[in-house]
Amino acid sequence: MSAEQKSGAEMLIRALKDQGVDVIFGYPGGAVLPIYDALFQQNDIQHILVRQEGGAVHAAEGYARSTGKVGVVLVTSGPGATNAVTGLTDALMDSIPIVCLTGQVPTHLIGNDAFQEADTTGITRPCTKHNYLVKAVADLPRTVHEAFYVARSGRPGPVVIDLPKDVVQAKTDHYIGPEEVKHRSYRPQTKAEDSKIAEAVEMIAKAKRPIVYAGGGVINAGPKASELLTRFVRQLGVPCTNTLMGLGAYPGSDPQFLGMLGMHGTYEANLAMYNCDVMINIGARFDDRVTGRLDEFSPRSKKIHVDIDASSINKNVMVDLAIVGDAGSVLEDMLAAWNARKLQLDQKALKAWWQKIDEWRACDCLKFEQKGQEIKPQHAIKRLYELTRDRSPFITTEVGQHQMWAAQYFKFEKPNHWMTSGGLGTMGYGMPAAMGVQRAHPDALVIDVAGEASILMNIQELSCIAQYNLPVKVFIVNNQWMGMVRQWQELLHGGRYSESYTASLPDFVKLAESFHAVGIRCEKADELDDKIMEMIETPRPVVFDCAVTKDENCFPMIPSGAAHYEMLLGPDDKAGKPISEEGMVLV
């Protein structure tokens, strides 16, 4: 190691390179100028200049989710850091590995209400997995390596490193590499106990109506975990459902796949969850969108819960067998244990179970009727899927009806191709996330399925997309309403549509053109396919404004506070089933 004196900023860049970082999403400002100066003087790490710090975090999330690597963000102190808070919370809820570097006023000014000062570690403490304030330049390299380790290991999450300006300007000759850093206290358990694995396979072997319920934990465990899940489900011949976060963990077009479960999940997935006798939860967290009313959630099943985060177990739903470990490692061990014991499921019972499931499937809960020239939103998204599936596109979404329709009608064959804000439900997530995905996969087809309301929340990032010539496709399902808000107002608030209509929407074609992108407007059903093809074949960023039926609701739906079997299958189903007062309180 050379004894040459380097600035904290240079040490930071060196540490990032040693962590394999090749891109940072960020926005400069006073407190981070020394870091930007160090970035300027090197060529290994590219900086993508977003247009608002919130966009930087979502872009890093998209990058991380589509690659499995840690996404890196660089923002300045004060407003730079506070603008990042929504993205950090989003990454925490969805377990996305992010390292966010925030500038800070010099150490001697901390606490003095200095210009652009905010208590960043205080503000971000509850919305990060961990955070650091670096007070001495000698601590900087170790802190960076620790932060990457914390962000990506165990249940991944965002980590903030707050960097006072004097610390990044100070000189040091002290550098340590990633391999020299061992965390003092944080060592998550990834390998499950053998006895638990044995107990699990014995429990599964006795099942007559088993179901695998797999979530984002499988995706986070790496592509091999998805392969193992697929092998496990196929070998046992059992049905499998995925959460919103888990889509792609099991091949979407496989006959054993029941689709997504939960509030807008399929009828067959939810009824199979309700009626199963053994539930094998791998890397999902019994979210309220999945369980519906808790006391009626799969009341007669034995439940096995595999999770790398012990605090996810027995949080909402009490389970019979808790297995703490990495989804991939546990699946590998379960397969080995199953085969070593030569276990077999009761084939007769399994056949009867599949017959039951096929009956539920026959109701074809995602059916809709496309008539005439007015485009149904479901039709638009279904055609988008059918016309792009051969290109194995990366799909991001905003939040609302379009997000649920995308989850319902797209079938993901592989993990890491579906990026959506699941836990936090952040409108404005999709387009910056798509930027990050496109930066990671320059030649891939990357589509943000958007609503006209959500897209306006981070519309400024079209400018970033143009600057880096990222050929992102923004597919706006435009019904002129905040569709999900309108739907809830229709179902729960007597059709009093308070503030859910957006008057004075922009002309999205002109808007696209002003941002150097291509704008396409589609209003007629028989133009849809051609225009989608035109979008796909345009090697530039495209904003596709698809005018759809204004008052379409998203079905199936489990109303809030209802049980899985109380699903509404369509608009005619809602009569005579008033939503309980308890349900009204829920979000």
Add this chain to the structure above:
Amino acid sequence: MANHKDQAIESRTIAVLVDNEPGVLARVIGLFSGRGYNIESLTVTEIDPRQRFSRITIVTSGTPQILEQIKAQLDRLVPVHRVSDLSLDGPSVERELALVKVAGTGEKRVESLRIADIFRARVVDSSHDHFVFEMTGKSEKLDVFIDLMQPLGLVDVSRTGVVAISRGPQGL
């Protein structure tokens, strides 16, 4: 499957070994306030300056399911080394220290000293018209003592909160 609403509320004493780094206490307290858990008592101080370990003792209450959540949530905080449920993992000793100031003269003053003697409280400061008693014991004993001082001129109370350690030869 029991719904946690039906479970009885229990009180527990939890010991947490943490790195003594900036913000660690805020992390623990933020966890309790953010997730709506109760803190009945919380004490913290460094116990190993060389290794920078601090020990936090928390007395909390909740249903068994919530208490398990609290322990799991504490355990996943990055600077936490160990979490131990002293109420559940075997017998333990719990102590609290109180400093109690009683002001008065005449018969009340004599009576406060007499009761302090019964409770084995020590006088750590006094003048002609006040005493400061130091007393160590279980929290309930401190409660009783303070109650008895109330009519005798109780002026001020300062309590440490509970510290606890397991019985037997094993460490945390």
